[in-house]
Amino acid sequence: TADPLITEIQPWAQGFGDGVDAVRYGLPTEHEGDVIRRNVEWLTADTVSSINFTPIHALDGTITPQGCAFERHHSGAIDLKKDDYRLMINGLVDTPLVFSYADLERFPRENHVYFCECAANTGMEWAGAQLNGAQFTHGMIHNMEYTGVPLRTLLEEAGLDTTGDLSGKWVFVEGADASSNGRSIPMEKALDDVLVAFKANGEALRKEHGYPVRLVVPGWEGNMWVKWIRRIEVMDGPVESREETSKYTDTLEDGTSRKWTWEMDAKSVVTSPSPQAPIKHGTGPLVITGLAWSGRGAITRVDVSKDGGKNWETARLAKPGEKMALTRFYLDTDWDGSEMMLQSRAMDDTGYVQPTKTQLREVRGLNSIYHNNCIQTWLVRSNGEAENVEVS
Amino acid sequence: GKFGLGRTALPEEIAAWDGDISPNGTGLPVGSGDALVGEEIFADKCASCHGDFAEGIGNWPKLAGGADTLNHDDPLKTVGSYWPYLTTTFDYIKRSMPYGDAGSLPDDEVYAIVAYILYSNDLIEDDFVLSNETFFDVEMPNANGFIVDNRAETEYVQWTGEPCMQDCKDVVEVTMRALVLDVTPDQAGAAEEEVAETTEVEVDEVAIDAIDAELAAAGAKVFKKCKACHQVGDGAKNRTGPILTGIVNGAAGAVDGFRYSKPLTKAAEGGLIWTEAELAAFLAKPKAYLKGTKMSFSGLKKETDQAAIIEYLRSFGS
Numbered sequence: 001t002a003d004p005l006i007t008e009i010q011p012w013a014q015g016f017g018d019g020v021d022a023v024r025y026g027l028p029t030e031h032e033g034d035v036i037r038r039n040v041e042w043l044t045a046d047t048v049s050s051i052n053f054t055p056i057h058a059l060d061g062t063i064t065p066q067g068c069a070f071e072r073h074h075s076g077a078i079d080l081k082k083d084d085y086r087l088m089i090n091g092l093v094d095t096p097l098v099f100s101y102a103d104l105e106r107f108p109r110e111n112h113v114y115f116c117e118c119a120a121n122t123g124m125e126w127a128g129a130q131l132n133g134a135q136f137t138h139g140m141i142h143n144m145e146y147t148g149v150p151l152r153t154l155l156e157e158a159g160l161d162t163t164g165d166l167s168g169k170w171v172f173v174e175g176a177d178a179s180s181n182g183r184s185i186p187m188e189k190a191l192d193d194v195l196v197a198f199k200a201n202g203e204a205l206r207k208e209h210g211y212p213v214r215l216v217v218p219g220w221e222g223n224m225w226v227k228w229i230r231r232i233e234v235m236d237g238p239v240e241s242r243e244e245t246s247k248y249t250d251t252l253e254d255g256t257s258r259k260w261t262w263e264m265d266a267k268s269v270v271t272s273p274s275p276q277a278p279i280k281h282g283t284g285p286l287v288i289t290g291l292a293w294s295g296r297g298a299i300t301r302v303d304v305s306k307d308g309g310k311n312w313e314t315a316r317l318a319k320p321g322e323k324m325a326l327t328r329f330y331l332d333t334d335w336d337g338s339e340m341m342l343q344s345r346a347m348d349d350t351g352y353v354q355p356t357k358t359q360l361r362e363v364r365g366l367n368s369i370y371h372n373n374c375i376q377t378w379l380v381r382s383n384g385e386a387e388n389v390e391v392s
Numbered sequence: 393g394k395f396g397l398g399r400t401a402l403p404e405e406i407a408a409w410d411g412d413i414s415p416n417g418t419g420l421p422v423g424s425g426d427a428l429v430g431e432e433i434f435a436d437k438c439a440s441c442h443g444d445f446a447e448g449i450g451n452w453p454k455l456a457g458g459a460d461t462l463n464h465d466d467p468l469k470t471v472g473s474y475w476p477y478l479t480t481t482f483d484y485i486k487r488s489m490p491y492g493d494a495g496s497l498p499d500d501e502v503y504a505i506v507a508y509i510l511y512s513n514d515l516i517e518d519d520f521v522l523s524n525e526t527f528f529d530v531e532m533p534n535a536n537g538f539i540v541d542n543r544a545e546t547e548y549v550q551w552t553g554e555p556c557m558q559d560c561k562d563v564v565e566v567t568m569r570a571l572v573l574d575v576t577p578d579q580a581g582a583a584e585e586e587v588a589e590t591t592e593v594e595v596d597e598v599a600i601d602a603i604d605a606e607l608a609a610a611g612a613k614v615f616k617k618c619k620a621c622h623q624v625g626d627g628a629k630n631r632t633g634p635i636l637t638g639i640v641n642g643a644a645g646a647v648d649g650f651r652y653s654k655p656l657t658k659a660a661e662g663g664l665i666w667t668e669a670e671l672a673a674f675l676a677k678p679k680a681y682l683k684g685t686k687m688s689f690s691g692l693k694k695e696t697d698q699a700a701i702i703e704y705l706r707s708f709g710s
Binding site: 182236254 | 393395397399400401405406409412413414415416441450451452462467469471476477484488491541546547548551553557558559561563564570576577579620631
């Protein structure tokens, strides 16, 4: 039968849509109203010290729109005007300096796309399959194009002539919010690729991501990407702050804990199909897609398994992997309607292969909390619905 | 510098912001305090989240206990059982606590609170005076419990190279399912959420006692003690505690969507109204007034503080 949406004149084809000034700054259409950040309430005591999750199951490409990019605050997203913004550099420098926001805009700046992943991403899955959705298991991540000034430029402006041997030095960075979220970064990284950023995806940072200025620490755990950054101190050693001792350290089975586990290892996840993105179209052509990333370099290959890791096919990368940035992969396939145990396995340009949960547990035990980069399994049933499972 | 941008930071500016304390004690201010003094301050400023004995309430951090649990399932990581450096405790409390009123503690109070946390962990006696002089007399049990990231040796070497592609294992079975646990949140989208009907509210033309602005302003300061758990006014939301807008002379247990303790629900069913007198009695010693209340706050001893906070709350409607 003929489709009335084609044979009958529809209202949108007859009258007018909105004029150009109907919305001065747009939100997504209401028909995409379920593509939103979500919180897992039982995880934390209070939303001002909490985290939510990017709806990665519903996005494609690699750039995360700021409006749905996950948030993590330790004492809430503060409102800080550019006019009230100050950045201090002090400690073992030739001249301690204070920059205004306007000062920062006068330094030569760079653009880079980087992912920011919370060290706790997938952390709830250590002891077993727990949360039913890629958003919840892998959504503590976003990927943006940052505009900013290399931290090296600002440190050199303050002068490192009197600092001494740079290789043993550290910088301590802290934010303007009440938590301050202080972290220590070795000088080698500080002088390498760390950015003091004020734009993301072409526009000002959002309040929840550190407006007006945040730190970008490529490939390293998100907690170090200090938001509303107000002070950078060159020091002889690390401060060993709360966030780098009591948190973001990884306790092994024997009770000892790893510290300074900054780099986020190679990882991937199938974003669709997945529990929140079931197959609704029945058998035939099926696009299996997902994201891969590595904090130690660029993604070179992603393999996909439909049978829980018994056999693998190499997926197609949407474009060659870029260092410390999300890479989109596709496996264009034909689905016969049979049950699948979908997995993806990332490799980066160091030759590292994403491990299984069993392999990780053998080294670290079950109490690691952070830095879980295990291979994820979705059980896709013949009706197209998917569930988070663990397999032997 | 090369660009000549920025200006020199003044010593008093650096002093105002540079408060970090290193493991070797650099940055530790002169001062002292003991656990007995700390206990009172802790009850007043910390216990509403961390519990009277630093044992933690709900999802708020537990600061005491957990000795020798680090190699067990679900280890309890506290200042006593896990933190390698005592300087970290001072550094964090001084800069970031109390929650919602960060940076407000004088150095002696920080020493006293740190002493109380140590005492709660059985790491010092109650007559031990913690100061910048005695700071390193305290031994942290897990001081040697950390190793520097060794993934390169323990993991990268074995997880590098060409991976298996065909017949990599014999049998694959599902060993655990997320649905069994069912802890995934509801996922209603913004578009699907019910939009509350807006109805015009008739404003009562009842004369309201004029607000004493000065007293209310004093109350706003006292309210800092409550802010970690309570919000009031436009845009207020239920947090650990219920919204307090309209609480004065309002019915007890009446805030939508807040799960009250059983005793409070019972009192509400009995018709409790939060008159100024009832509120003052509750605020003076919550746990004595209402045994079993969820509100873990030691109380406002000063009547002037009680009156001020009630006036402040009254300014948001009564």
